[in-house]
Amino acid sequence: MDQKTEDFYKRLKEELINSTIWPAEYLFKFIVPSDNHKIAVIENSFDNMGAVIKTSTSKNGKYTSVSVNTTMKSAQSVIDKYQELSSIEGIISL
Template sequence: MSSKNDSEAFYAKLKTQLEETTQFPTLYMYKFIVPSQEERIQEVHQIFDNLGAVIDTKKSSKGTYTSVTITANMKSADAVIEKYKEASKVKGIISL
């Protein structure tokens, strides 16, 4: 239960910071680390599929993980946070 409260507090703080420092709409950069399994990488791609996002991937030196960098035009702080929440459902993902 505390992890849900922790994530709600995190997203509330992030929203405040985004609204104070960013003028929307804006290009926003997401960075994730995912296990180097094609289905996990595709899940991340699908989350940003209809945004015209630029997605770059790079495997780690041992090939165990893949870094995914996504740049997308986001309309609001709420839209940014919604994508983070969707991405958090991908198994093994780490948001940076």
Template sequence: MMSDKSSEEFYIKLRKRLKKTSDWPAPYLYKFIVPSSDQENLDHLISIFDNLGAVISTKKSSKGKYTSVSINVTLNSPDIVIEKYKEVGEKIENVISL
């Protein structure tokens, strides 16, 4: 897990990159990995994006230990992209953001 300072620096750089490379509103693809045994966290992750008209797909790893989650959603600004990353990080344990 990143320290608060390094995560803030990461989000500042991400915001600048998103502003520079996209015209907003724009589609954004989130990718996460969740342990397959943790259905509650998987459901919670999906619910965070459910009300945004997101297209969500899941795929279990070859051994079934992990589930990858791809979330394609159109958002209005880079700030909303970052808000969702932070919400996932704060509310869901054992999730990896890619």
């Protein structure tokens, strides 16, 4: 992980700790190329977490938005999930 990415996660964790009482509901938002395998990887990573997952395909069908609402235990668990999914090629985390 490069320094810029490391700094981003550190700043995000601090903001989450200061603004939220954990455990808490958290809304993850991702945009991925419309590839069923990539979407399934995201959905499967939230399996058995009681997550509500919604997908929406872009107008031209090239990208898919994936929104995942679930209860997370801590700010670190949110960071861990973002880092876990960052290996998906073309994923954008919002």
